[in-house]
Amino acid sequence: MFDVTTLRKDFPILDRQVHGRPLVYLDSAATSQTPQQVLDAVDRFYTHYCANVHRGVHALAEEATAAYEHARGRVAAFTGGDPRGVVFTKNATEAFNLVAYSWAMERLGPGDVLLVTQMEHHANLVPWQLVQRHAGFDIASVPVTDEGLLDLDVFDEIVGSGRVKLFAVTAMSNVVGTINPVAELAQRVHAANDEAVVVVDGAQSVPHMPTDVHALGADFLCASGHKMLGPTGVGMLIARPELLERMPPFLGGGEMIADVTVQRSTFNEVPYKFEAGTPVIGEAIGLAAAIEYLDDLGMDNVRAHEEQLISACIDALTGIDGVTVHGPQDAARRGAAVSFAIEGLHPHDIGTIMDREGLAVRAGHHCAKPLVRSLGAVATTRASFYLYNTPDDIAALVRGIDATKEFFGVRNVR
Ligand SMILES: Cc1ncc(COP(=O)(O)O)c(C=O)c1O
DSSP states (O other): OOOHHHHHTTOGGGGOEETTEEOEEOBTTTOOOOOHHHHHHHHHHHHHOOOOSSSOOSHHHHHHHHHHHHHHHHHHHHHTOOGGGEEEESSHHHHHHHHIIIIIHHHOOTTOEEEEETTOOGGGTHHHHHHHHHHOOEEEEEOBOTTSOBOHHHHHHHHHTSOEEEEEEESBOTTTOBBOOHHHHHHHHHHHOTTOEEEEEOTTTTTTSOOOHHHHTOSEEEEEGGGTTSOTTOEEEEEOHHHHHHSOOSSOSTTSEEEEOSSOEEEOOTTGGGOOSSOOHHHHHHHHHHHHHHHHHOHHHHHHHHHHHHHHHHHHHHTSTTEEEOSOSOGGGBOSEEEEEETTOOHHHHHHHHHHTTEEOEEEOTTOHHHHHHTTOSOEEEEEOOTTOOHHHHHHHHHHHHHHHHHTTOSOOO
């Protein structure tokens, strides 16, 4: 296990004050903080070998290309994928759009079902809806139970129809933290229809637990660098290369071609066919440094650290009068996003008072409106943890809740 006190020194931002109070950062599910090692790697790129990749014969271009391709290899090794199946995108959202436009648009049609779940982030809903307008398939959804788990009876019923051609599911909910049994679900989808593909949203799981794309049964896995200690502006699609080979390009332009005439083009090999224009070079290099940082800590250790925090957080919050924690109450079944309600208070009011206390929590629908609606709410307050959080942060959260209740005159302050 790593030493959090030592590790926190790698994150310069954690030393800052907010409204005169020490920052307590509990919003890593939205964007994580960046260690000095990542800042240094990005800085080194811009100060020592900034150049475009794959095009130049000069030293800088070769160094930049080597570092960029090293980053691709690092993502592949981190997720158990094949480097030829790793496409750098702007974020997870763009990775979903790529699969929607290049796979679903081509391969799903009337009579086919694209299955999602009620706990998906909008990034794993809206792209399918946009494509459905052209392709005419049906969209079905797996509901969420009162405990925040997927309703597997409904899942089995829909999958049993044999019509599901694409199943898109999050490995970990960004609102209620649920860890879904993706491998088991993927196995059932593939068994029911050998043409079906499984698209896994790893935006919340890849940063927080060990990932093996094969063990998950994922044909496509999408994630974002900025949630796993990396820079903003880089995401990844980890796909089976043979699927990418069968897909038309998503975006067109330089770099993704083999040959071009005024009338038509032929395309580069995968994954370059899907990286049109100058790619996210500095960002991918920063992401590689982030992955190195995570690998050094060990993802099993990251998960173990967070499981302890989640367990302590749920115990602490459920002990406060008027506070309800949404989703699974068992830390083993959930990730580090903890949404809660305080009876009689609006999440935006809670977030505002917490901010005055130096606490960065998230209030809103978290881009998962169908799920938040199923909780009977329009918004929740969410505290989310990462490897740099400590039990002191949970104590600060509890103090923040007390302060909020006191501010609004809610009774039963502890
Ligand atoms: C579960 C989940 N999926 C997808 C996304 C989209 O990530 P991005 O905004 O980086 O594209 C997020 C971001 O919050 C998320 O939490």
